Amino acid sequence: MSDIEKVKQLRKSTGAGFKDCSAALKEANGDLEKASEILRVKGIAKASKKMSRDAKEGVVVISGDSNKTSLIEINCETDFVAKNEDFIKFVKELSEINNKCSSNLEILNQSEMKNGKSVENNLVALIAKIGEKITIGKIKTIANTKSKNFFYQHTVLKDNVSKLGVIVSIETDDTSEKIGNFGKQLSMHIAASNPISLQPEDIKKEIIEKEKELIAEELKNSGKPEEIANKISIGKINKFKQDNSLMTQDWVMEPKKKVKDVINEINIPDLKIKEFIRIKIGD
Numbered sequence: 001m002s003d004i005e006k007v008k009q010l011r012k013s014t015g016a017g018f019k020d021c022s023a024a025l026k027e028a029n030g031d032l033e034k035a036s037e038i039l040r041v042k043g044i045a046k047a048s049k050k051m052s053r054d055a056k057e058g059v060v061v062i063s064g065d066s067n068k069t070s071l072i073e074i075n076c077e078t079d080f081v082a083k084n085e086d087f088i089k090f091v092k093e094l095s096e097i098n099n100k101c102s103s104n105l106e107i108l109n110q111s112e113m114k115n116g117k118s119v120e121n122n123l124v125a126l127i128a129k130i131g132e133k134i135t136i137g138k139i140k141t142i143a144n145t146k147s148k149n150f151f152y153q154h155t156v157l158k159d160n161v162s163k164l165g166v167i168v169s170i171e172t173d174d175t176s177e178k179i180g181n182f183g184k185q186l187s188m189h190i191a192a193s194n195p196i197s198l199q200p201e202d203i204k205k206e207i208i209e210k211e212k213e214l215i216a217e218e219l220k221n222s223g224k225p226e227e228i229a230n231k232i233s234i235g236k237i238n239k240f241k242q243d244n245s246l247m248t249q250d251w252v253m254e255p256k257k258k259v260k261d262v263i264n265e266i267n268i269p270d271l272k273i274k275e276f277i278r279i280k281i282g283d
Contacts, residue, residue, distance in 0.1 A: 003022075003025065003030070006025055006030065006032055006035075007021045007022055007025060009032065010024065010025060010032060010035055010036065010039070013036060020039060021035070021039070024036075024038040024039045039128075053077055053132075053133045054077065054133075055075040055076050055077050055132070055133045055134065055135050056075065056077075056281075056282060057075065057076050057077060057078055057079045057081070057082050057281060057282075058073060058074050058075035058076050058082055058137065058281050059073075059074055059082050059087075059088075059091055059157060059161050059162065059163065059281065060072070060073050060153070060161075060162055060163065060164060060165035060279050060280070060281060061074070061091050061092060061094070061095035061160055061161050061162075061165070062095070062151050062153060062160050062162075062165050062167065063095040063096050063098065063099040063160060064099045064141075064149075065149075066148045066149050066150075067143065067144065067145065067147075067148070067149065068099065068102075068141065068142075068143040068149075069099075069141070069142055069143075069149040069151055069167045070095065070098050070099035070102070070103055070139070070140065070141040070142075071138075071139070071140050071141075071151075071165050071167055071277055071279055072091075072094065072095050072098045072103070072136065072137075072138075072139045073136070073137030073138045073139070073279050073281070074087075074090075074091045074094065074134065074135070074136055074137065075133075075134065075135045075136075075137045075281075076130075076132050076133065076134045077132040077133055078132065081130055081132050081134075082157070082281075083157060084130060086126065086129065086130065087126070087130065087134070088157070088158055088161055090122065090123075090126055091161060092159065092160070092161060093113055093114060094108075094113075094119060094136075095160065097111045097113070097119065098139055098141070099141065102141045102143065103139040103140055103141040105136065105139060108136070108139070109136075123136075137279075138279050140167070140277045140279075142167050142169045142274075142275060142277065144169055144171065144274060146171050147169040147170060147171040147274050148169070148170055148171075148172075148179070148183065149167055149168070149169050149170075150167070150168050150169075150170065150180075150183030150184055150186065150187045151165065151166060151167045151168075151187055152165075152166045152184070152187035152188050152190070152191050153165050153166075154191050163280065163281045163282075164191055164278070164279070164280040164281070165278070165279050165280075166187045166188075166190045166191045166276065166277070166278045167187070167276065167277050168183065168186050168187045168190055168273065168275075168276040169273070169274040169275050169276065170182075170183055170186070170271065170272070170273055170274065171270070171271070171272045171273075171274050172268055172270050172271045172272065173270055174268045174270070174271065178266060178268070179266075179268070179271075182262075182266055185253060186259075186273070187276075188252070189249075189251065189252045189253070189259065190246065190276055190278050191278060192252045193246075193249050193250075193252055194278060194280075195244055195245055195246040195249055195276075195278075196244045196245075197244065197245050197246070198245065198246050198247060198273060198275070198276070199245055199246075199247055199248075200241035200242060200245045200248060202245065203241055203244065203245065208237065208240075208241075211237060211240050212233070212237060215233050215236050215237065216233065219232060219233060246259055246273065246276065247259050247260045247263075247273075248260065
């Protein structure tokens with residue numbers, strides 16, 4: 001096999017550039033297996049150097065069906081790389097694997113991809129090839145035999161790859177078109193309104209305490225009597241809970257109504273919103 005053919009084969013098997021493959025083959029005295037190992041080690045070294053950088057760009061990918069739907073966030077440093085063909089190909093395959101392993105990160109990292117290598121090794125190789133920090137961010141799978149999942153994606157880059165993704169799970173025995181339309185609208189509402197909980201009482205205590213601190217700081221120099229300031233604080237906290245809980249938010253399609261009002265109007269007794277997730281790049 002000629003040197004050029006060896007370089008071509010090494011590039012195909014590792015995804016490394018022409019110059020890196022040539023240098024590795026020279027270092028390995030033409031041995032393809034040794035050259036591949038040299039590139040792998042150098043790829044890990046390159047990837048390690050890039051891990052201290054910020055990776056605030058990226059994509060959100062959704063895979064699965066209406067009974068089991070998964071969402072995965074993959075971060076990179078620039079929007080340019082987020083649109084790179086190799087990056088898009090990697091994240092689409094990664095999303096399918098994530099759905100199969102139900103968003104178990106440990107299993108995901110060790111899972112085999114189509115080229116026979118693990119996700120972890122493919123990620124290192126991609127970082128070395130592209131030259132940017134790439135990380136797996138938030139992952140979530142919603143699976144329920146009694147529920148139907150609906151999803152929405154905003155700023156779609158290609159197919160199921162976007163900048164914002166939503167999955168919402170609705171439990172009901174009703175299979176009418178009415179449920180389908182509501183599910184689509186609800187997922188769009190979640191994308192636009194960004195609720196942090198299903199009900200006001202579900203908001204985490206630490207989030208409420210942080211909001212109380214911000215309100216107290218705001219009222220500290222207002223000059224209002226303590227009793228009045230306390231009443232204002234309670235009112236602001238109640239509004240914060242209402243504005244950030246899905247069921248008590250204003251319905252984006254008709255702001256005079258709350259989400260819970262729309263559910264009541266649908267008039268399906270067993271309808272229940274089980275859970276939802278919203279991931280947006282940059283949040």
